[in-house]
Amino acid sequence: MKKNGISGAAGRLLATAAAAASLAACASSADPHAMAVAPPPAAVNADKAFPQALMHAMCVRAVTGGEKTNPLWVSKVDNDGFKSALGASLDTAGLTAPASGCSYPIDVNLLGLSQPSMGFDMTVTSHVNYKVYNSGGEPYLLATIDAPFTATVGDAFLGVERLKKANEGSIRASIQMFFDKLKDSGRP
Amino acid sequence: MSASALCLCGCAAREVTPVSMSQPGDDALSCDAIAQQIAANGAAEAKYRHDDKEVENGNIAKGVGSAAPFVGPLIAGSTDLSNEEQVKARSLADRNEQLRYLANRKGCGQ
Numbered sequence: 001m002k003k004n005g006i007s008g009a010a011g012r013l014l015a016t017a018a019a020a021a022s023l024a025a026c027a028s029s030a031d032p033h034a035m036a037v038a039p040p041p042a043a044v045n046a047d048k049a050f051p052q053a054l055m056h057a058m059c060v061r062a063v064t065g066g067e068k069t070n071p072l073w074v075s076k077v078d079n080d081g082f083k084s085a086l087g088a089s090l091d092t093a094g095l096t097a098p099a100s101g102c103s104y105p106i107d108v109n110l111l112g113l114s115q116p117s118m119g120f121d122m123t124v125t126s127h128v129n130y131k132v133y134n135s136g137g138e139p140y141l142l143a144t145i146d147a148p149f150t151a152t153v154g155d156a157f158l159g160v161e162r163l164k165k166a167n168e169g170s171i172r173a174s175i176q177m178f179f180d181k182l183k184d185s186g187r188p
Numbered sequence: 189m190s191a192s193a194l195c196l197c198g199c200a201a202r203e204v205t206p207v208s209m210s211q212p213g214d215d216a217l218s219c220d221a222i223a224q225q226i227a228a229n230g231a232a233e234a235k236y237r238h239d240d241k242e243v244e245n246g247n248i249a250k251g252v253g254s255a256a257p258f259v260g261p262l263i264a265g266s267t268d269l270s271n272e273e274q275v276k277a278r279s280l281a282d283r284n285e286q287l288r289y290l291a292n293r294k295g296c297g298q
Contacts, residue, residue, distance in 0.1 A: 065278060074269065111278045112271035114204045117264060127206045127275045129282050142210040142286060144279065
């Protein structure tokens with residue numbers, strides 16, 4: 001008997017093949033380019049700007065807490081990848097300080113990623129502490145940011161790839177939320 | 189089939205809420221209150237780090253078990269990737285760093 005045009009045996013074979021393909025695929029680290037925040041269209045957030053003091057005055061000093069990806073396990077976000085993504089995002093936003101001096105260094109502690117073990121829609125929530133200091137070494141902004149992002153089967157068919165995309169989206173959302181807090185930091 | 193469907197629907201990560209580094213009312217904390225918070229956070233951090241190791245060991249065992257025929261996917265689905273204990277332990281360490289900074293600024297213990 002056929003259901004939806006696929007016989008029971010063929011259906012089982014297809015399901016097994018899909019499961020095998022999903023399990024056989026190797027996990028890879030999140031891509032820094034995919035985690036970086038893209039420049040917003042000129043019309044968006046025009047009323048919300050960064051405080052002038054932060055412009056061309058920030059740098060990423062240290063990133064801790066990231067994990068290397070084990071290809072036989074699940075995709076993770078490592079320190080270098082996060083640093084690269086945050087650095088590129090600062091560049092795009094015009095916040096990066098010249099090499100001669102950084103007045104507002106940023107330390108990042110990646111507390112962890114809350115990931116699903118499997119599923120069709122995969123939601124990853126990144127938990128990140130951003131610590132911005134002023135030139136006197138005093139905390140300028142301390143932000144604990146939880147950023148969820150869901151990747152669907154439409155984003156990637158294979159589970160390992162879908163989880164990687166969810167990781168990347170979550171970090172991108174985290175950096176965007178950090179930027180929003182920076183913008184608010186200049187308001188009275 | 190229904191077991192797989194159940195698993196796929198039920199394998200979302202647990203909701204995890206870290207402790208914020210900076211909290212409203214921090215500036216009004218007395219030296220005693222800061223010291224109490226630091227001690228309580230330190231104890232909680234140690235417990236979470238211990239629990240995190242246990243979860244990690246459990247996940248390794250489940251990773252091996254996931255290769256088992258038939259029940260493998262169910263075992264793999266029960267893997268805990270929420271990192272709840274790690275997130276809470278690390279956030280408590282950062283919170284204590286901020287509390288120590290506040291204590292210094294207030295001249296506590298001098």
